[in-house]
Amino acid sequence: MDSILELKNVSTTFNSRDGFVKAVSGVDLAIAPGEIVGLVGETGCGKSVLGQTILRLTPSSARTEGSILFNGDELTAMSEKQLQNVRGREIAYINQNPSESLDPVMKVGNQIVESIRLYEKISKNAAARKAGEILQSLSFEDPDAIMSKYPVELSGGMKQRVMVAMAMCGRPPFMIADEPTKGLDALVRGQVIDSLRRFIEYARCAGLIITHDLKFARAICDRIAIMYAGEIVEIAPKEEVFSKPLHPYLEGLIASMPQNGLHVLEGSPCSLIDLPEGCRFHERCRYCTDRCTRSHPNMKALAPDHEVRCCRYD
Amino acid sequence: MIKVENLTKVYTSGFFKRTYHKAVDAVSFEVKAGRTLCIIGESGCGKSTVCLMLTRLLDPTSGRIILDGRDVSSIRGRELKEYHRNVQIIFQNPENALDPRIRIKDSILEAIRNYGIVPRGSPEEKALLKDLMGMVGLQHEHLERYPWELSGGQIQRAIIARVIALKPKVLVADEPTSMLDVSVQAQILTLLKRLQKEHGFAMLFISHDLDVVRAVGDEVLVMNRGREVERGGTESVFRSPQAEYTRNLLRAFYYEKEVVREESYVAADQ
Numbered sequence: 001m002d003s004i005l006e007l008k009n010v011s012t013t014f015n016s017r018d019g020f021v022k023a024v025s026g027v028d029l030a031i032a033p034g035e036i037v038g039l040v041g042e043t044g045c046g047k048s049v050l051g052q053t054i055l056r057l058t059p060s061s062a063r064t065e066g067s068i069l070f071n072g073d074e075l076t077a078m079s080e081k082q083l084q085n086v087r088g089r090e091i092a093y094i095n096q097n098p099s100e101s102l103d104p105v106m107k108v109g110n111q112i113v114e115s116i117r118l119y120e121k122i123s124k125n126a127a128a129r130k131a132g133e134i135l136q137s138l139s140f141e142d143p144d145a146i147m148s149k150y151p152v153e154l155s156g157g158m159k160q161r162v163m164v165a166m167a168m169c170g171r172p173p174f175m176i177a178d179e180p181t182k183g184l185d186a187l188v189r190g191q192v193i194d195s196l197r198r199f200i201e202y203a204r205c206a207g208l209i210i211t212h213d214l215k216f217a218r219a220i221c222d223r224i225a226i227m228y229a230g231e232i233v234e235i236a237p238k239e240e241v242f243s244k245p246l247h248p249y250l251e252g253l254i255a256s257m258p259q260n261g262l263h264v265l266e267g268s269p270c271s272l273i274d275l276p277e278g279c280r281f282h283e284r285c286r287y288c289t290d291r292c293t294r295s296h297p298n299m300k301a302l303a304p305d306h307e308v309r310c311c312r313y314d
Numbered sequence: 315m316i317k318v319e320n321l322t323k324v325y326t327s328g329f330f331k332r333t334y335h336k337a338v339d340a341v342s343f344e345v346k347a348g349r350t351l352c353i354i355g356e357s358g359c360g361k362s363t364v365c366l367m368l369t370r371l372l373d374p375t376s377g378r379i380i381l382d383g384r385d386v387s388s389i390r391g392r393e394l395k396e397y398h399r400n401v402q403i404i405f406q407n408p409e410n411a412l413d414p415r416i417r418i419k420d421s422i423l424e425a426i427r428n429y430g431i432v433p434r435g436s437p438e439e440k441a442l443l444k445d446l447m448g449m450v451g452l453q454h455e456h457l458e459r460y461p462w463e464l465s466g467g468q469i470q471r472a473i474i475a476r477v478i479a480l481k482p483k484v485l486v487a488d489e490p491t492s493m494l495d496v497s498v499q500a501q502i503l504t505l506l507k508r509l510q511k512e513h514g515f516a517m518l519f520i521s522h523d524l525d526v527v528r529a530v531g532d533e534v535l536v537m538n539r540g541r542e543v544e545r546g547g548t549e550s551v552f553r554s555p556q557a558e559y560t561r562n563l564l565r566a567f568y569y570e571k572e573v574v575r576e577e578s579y580v581a582a583d584q
Contacts, residue, residue: 042495042496042497042498043465043466043495155357183493185356185357185522186522186523186524186567187356187357187522187563187566187567188356188357190566190567212495212496213496214496215525252497253496253497256496256497256499256500257496257500257525258499258500258503258523258525258526258528258529258530259525259528259529261529262499262500262503262504262529263500264497264500264501264504265497265500265501266501268465268467268498
């Protein structure tokens with residue numbers, strides 16, 4: 001067994017008022033121990049749903065198919081109770097909204113102590129000392145002052161770093177971070193990235209980082225998977241994603257970054273209820289041929305670690 | 315076109331024990347027609363306060379705002395209404411900027427009718443709506459929708475349509491794309507630049523995404539703790555920043571080792 005997390009043909013659908021929403025369809029992804037994979041896509045492409053699917057955090061109306069193997073154990077077959085032991089302890093989950101994830105009426109320090117004592121049988125004082133050490137290792141300047149504050153007294157970036165600290169307590173071998181930098185000042189983002197890096201170093205964990213920010217993914221990940229309309233369309237080592245993007249969507253995404261001249265990628269993503277026939281990107285693709293409108297392309301490996309889903313490479 | 319001199323805003327709080335907080339401290343700049351000035355700085359450096367004062371949504375404590383050679387820092391009533399037409403603002407969060415209970419069409423018409431740009435209910439009004447939709451790249455059917463039925467990028471386009479209808483001389487954009495995806499961001503920014511070329515308005519652009527600033531700005535004003543740190547042409551500021559603070563800011567943004575200390579967002583108290 002060489003991967004810590006392996007997704008095989010994972011699909012998640014929701015039943016909504018307007019019909020079936022195919023949020024995630026047929027995702028295959030294997031993550032090796034110690035490897036950080038970025039899952040990059042735009043709003044509504046299903047990337048957060050994929051993260052929630054792994055830990056079964058999706059709303060009750062969701063239906064999941066396929067297999068999710070974690071260290072060889074099938075997560076989809078586990079009972080809610082068994083899964084509760086995996087959440088946090090084995091797989092940490094860092095949410096995109098730190099303000100809503102912390103208890104507003106409890107001091108930050110006590111919240112960290114609480115999560116330490118969830119994983120270790122130690123006294124409150126010992127846990128408080130450990131909390132201080134963890135904050136210190138995340139280069140907080142004054143851990144004691146932070147611990148005696150309430151979440152409202154901290155800035156968004158601080159709160160997100162506290163969330164990272166709480167996730168670190170159990171030294172989980174795997175971490176899922178859903179948009180950890182969303183809504184943060186571009187400058188505070190640097191600090192959150194620094195905290196995440198230290199976390200990864202400390203826990204020596206593997207991880208799946210969900211983000212819409214290619215630049216952030218490049219700063220922290222080993223491999224990047226690009227998601228469009230519920231499926232992964234390209235996966236490659238991070239440098240190759242930028243140096244030789246293959247999928248027309250990724251090409252367009254990179255060209256539309258401000259530092260690359262803001263070249264407009266026309267149109268908007270297709271609806272996940274009413275998916276187009278053939279390639280899901282064909283309506284916006286400038287290389288679109290007759291074939292793209294008819295047959296749905298499969299993932300194809302062009303190099304051992306570079307796969308793409310596009311008819312052009314058949 | 316528009317010029318501010320020593321613009322200052324002091325917030326006061328407390329009743330028995332007054333405390334003062336200088337959010338903006340003697341900031342001066344000028345933006346010419348068809349040009350773009352970007353303000354950059356950390357959260358809480360006062361850049362949004364500058365926007366609010368410039369649009370006269372907030373009264374400055376001291377300093378002058380001059381539009382076309384006329385001091386407008388204390389105008390009231392009808393003059394102020396006319397000023398608001400000339401100086402328009404686009405906010406950061408498109409989802410919160412329109413009234414969710416009224417259709418896009420009515421939101422746009424509200425602004426047009428407020429200033430009596432075309433006679434109410436006339437064929438010109440319809441034609442204007444159609445033109446506006448074309449200009450910002452929305453379909454005619456979007457007019458009948460409610461804000462919550464549109465994506466963030468589409469609402470931002472509708473807001474731009476509403477702003478452009480008034481033919482402003484100055485457009486203030488307070489982080490107009492920070493809530494949007496990269497590809498949508500590119501669409502909105504190119505749209506703004508194209509409209510600026512066609513209509514020749516001056517633009518004050520606020521962003522903390524330095525890549526965006528580099529792509530849209532002619533000039534950059536760096537702010538810290540309410541004060542001006544550095545001002546100059548975009549390329550020269552990015553290539554050879556003069557102030558230590560600007561250098562730190564650039565380093566932090568490009569994820570290099572030295573990080574701007576977060577404490578500095580607690581601005582200078584007096």
